[in-house]
Amino acid sequence: MIVGKQKPIEEIWHMVRDFKRVLVFGCNTCVAVCHAGGGKEAETIASLLKIRASQEGLDMEIDHSSVMRHCEPEYLTPVIDGLRRYDLVLSTACGVGVNFLSERIGNIPVYPGINTSFYGAVPEAGLFVELCAGCGNCILHLTGGICPIARCSKTLMNGPCGGTNRGKCEVSDDIDCAWYLIVERMKQLGTLDRLTEIQPPRDWSTARDGGPRRVSVEHIRAYEEAQTAKEGGKA
Amino acid sequence: MKSGSNLERVILSGVPAVTAELGPPMSADGSEIIHKAHLLKGYCDAANITDCQTAVVRISSIAGAVLALREGLEPVMQMTCRDRNRIAMQADLLGAHALGIRNCLCIAGDHQKFSAAGRLKGHPGAKNVYDVDTIQLVGILKKMRDEGLQQGGDKLDVPPKFFIGASWTPGGEPLDFRPINLKKKVDAGADFIQTQGIFDVEVFKSQMQKARDLGLHERTAILGGIIVPRTAMMLKYMDSSVAGVSVPKSLIERMARARDAAGDDKKKAKALQEEEGIRIAVELIHQVLEIPGVKGVHIQAIEWESAIEKIVKAAGLYPRPVFD
Numbered sequence: 001m002i003v004g005k006q007k008p009i010e011e012i013w014h015m016v017r018d019f020k021r022v023l024v025f026g027c028n029t030c031v032a033v034c035h036a037g038g039g040k041e042a043e044t045i046a047s048l049l050k051i052r053a054s055q056e057g058l059d060m061e062i063d064h065s066s067v068m069r070h071c072e073p074e075y076l077t078p079v080i081d082g083l084r085r086y087d088l089v090l091s092t093a094c095g096v097g098v099n100f101l102s103e104r105i106g107n108i109p110v111y112p113g114i115n116t117s118f119y120g121a122v123p124e125a126g127l128f129v130e131l132c133a134g135c136g137n138c139i140l141h142l143t144g145g146i147c148p149i150a151r152c153s154k155t156l157m158n159g160p161c162g163g164t165n166r167g168k169c170e171v172s173d174d175i176d177c178a179w180y181l182i183v184e185r186m187k188q189l190g191t192l193d194r195l196t197e198i199q200p201p202r203d204w205s206t207a208r209d210g211g212p213r214r215v216s217v218e219h220i221r222a223y224e225e226a227q228t229a230k231e232g233g234k235a
Numbered sequence: 236m237k238s239g240s241n242l243e244r245v246i247l248s249g250v251p252a253v254t255a256e257l258g259p260p261m262s263a264d265g266s267e268i269i270h271k272a273h274l275l276k277g278y279c280d281a282a283n284i285t286d287c288q289t290a291v292v293r294i295s296s297i298a299g300a301v302l303a304l305r306e307g308l309e310p311v312m313q314m315t316c317r318d319r320n321r322i323a324m325q326a327d328l329l330g331a332h333a334l335g336i337r338n339c340l341c342i343a344g345d346h347q348k349f350s351a352a353g354r355l356k357g358h359p360g361a362k363n364v365y366d367v368d369t370i371q372l373v374g375i376l377k378k379m380r381d382e383g384l385q386q387g388g389d390k391l392d393v394p395p396k397f398f399i400g401a402s403w404t405p406g407g408e409p410l411d412f413r414p415i416n417l418k419k420k421v422d423a424g425a426d427f428i429q430t431q432g433i434f435d436v437e438v439f440k441s442q443m444q445k446a447r448d449l450g451l452h453e454r455t456a457i458l459g460g461i462i463v464p465r466t467a468m469m470l471k472y473m474d475s476s477v478a479g480v481s482v483p484k485s486l487i488e489r490m491a492r493a494r495d496a497a498g499d500d501k502k503k504a505k506a507l508q509e510e511e512g513i514r515i516a517v518e519l520i521h522q523v524l525e526i527p528g529v530k531g532v533h534i535q536a537i538e539w540e541s542a543i544e545k546i547v548k549a550a551g552l553y554p555r556p557v558f559d
Binding site for chain 1: 548
């Protein structure tokens with residue numbers, strides 16, 4: 001899932017204070033799980049902004065609402081007209097949601113209410129950890145299921161650097177050394193010898209380094225096109 | 236010969252090699268490098284010019300290496316994977332070769348958050364490069380030198396002939412992977428290896444045994460790392476906080492005794508500790524050079540280059556061989 005963290009209310013206030021009608025617009029999927037940007041959080045932010053507006057004597061209309069997902073027309077299209085009566089939408093979706101809405105809403109700015117952090121898992125309640133960097137070329141079969149790109153601070157591909165200290169990364173004692181974990185896992189699986197093979201320089205073009213990415217699933221596109229044709233170009 | 240560097244010649248001659256370290260300053264004035272080069276010249280076969288060590292901006296290793304070279308000190312240009320992508324790395328390697336540099340040590344580099352262990356501001360918000368890792372960088376140097384090809388496959392009119400080095404942390408975790416790590420560096424093309432500072436000779440001995448079992452000592456020249464201790468506090472810090480370094484209690488106690496012998500006289504405490512530190516360094520050099528497969532020592536007297544002359548002489552490693 002996508003993990004995010006609410007921006008400091010002070011930063012949000014500086015973004016929104018010059019607008020008259022503001023909608024705080026939540027997203028009830030990923031960022032709701034990490035209590036950053038779901039409907040409930042949108043409501044809380046709206047309340048805080050209202051208090052702030054009244055403290056500063058500003059006449060503002062601040063509402064809140066939410067949808068299941070910002071990033072799919074299925075959820076967004078039915079509500080988008082209702083958003084257009086505001087001067088500003090403060091979206092608490094991830095950055096994907098903010099971009100997606102911004103491209104569709106027309107002549108109204110969409111501002112981010114959260115910082116999108118990473119894709120992660122929830123090892124225990126309230127804790128979210130990054131496990132994948134979405135690099136576009138998965139090598140987890142070579143590293144015991146532990147990703148050195150997401151989890152090694154130096155994205156090393158051939159083993160640990162000299163900075164491993166008591167199983168922790170040189171960057172922080174809060175970070176496990178990914179290569180320490182990989183070696184231990186490979187020992188457990190009896191596949192340590194596989195790490196003797198040198199991994200050549202990576203082709204990073206499948207990652208963000210190659211420019212913005214897209215995945216085109218041809219059979220879905222072909223099916224949709226056929227459906228559209230059948231319906232006589234309606235849709 | 237692969238590069239014709241002085242370091243390569245010494246290693247080929249079978250005489251135990253001596254390398255030292257020269258840290259460039261946070262300054263646009265190169266005179267400190269020139270000064271340090273004079274302290275080291277004649278007492279080592281080549282000196283590592285560090286590449287923004289501790290992730291702090293300093294005179295670049297390539298420029299520092301040229302300044303040292305002009306003073307007659309052969310440099311080992313260090314190149315970290317932290318700051319350059321493969322395009323910048325290869326461009327710098329071509330340039331370094333054109334400027335007369337013949338040794339290059341490939342290292343990961345301290346992470347940009349390190350900022351001299353928090354003692355300086357540094358640039359913790361810098362973008363993290365690590366386009367290639369150390370082993371891949373070693374491979375790139377070898378491909379350039381031996382095949383005349385860039386990493387991407389384009390031909391080089393004149394390939395850079397470097398003597399290729401890499402580092403090794405024999406006492407680092409996971410301990411049983413470190414010999415494999417070394418093997419990968421050698422397989423990738425490392426001609427010489429400089430190890431992290433060794434204080435616990437027993438751990439190094441056992442890791443060297445594993446390296447010999449893999450035949451690595453015959454395929455690369457392993458230079459044991461010697462960090463010259465200067466104070467008891469420094470030894471304690473290295474033991475507790477420096478990754479891959481453990482310092483036996485007995486050594487820390489020796490330095491503490493040297494300090495305490497001075498009573499309240501701080502100046503004397505400093506002098507006594509420095510003398511003891513040099514004695515310890517010399518003992519470590521002897522112990523490390525006795526281990527089969529070790530081809531020399533890499534002596535780091537951090538910000539204390541003036542100690543090198545004494546140490547090298549006391550260790551019986553002076554004069555250094557000279558070739559035509």
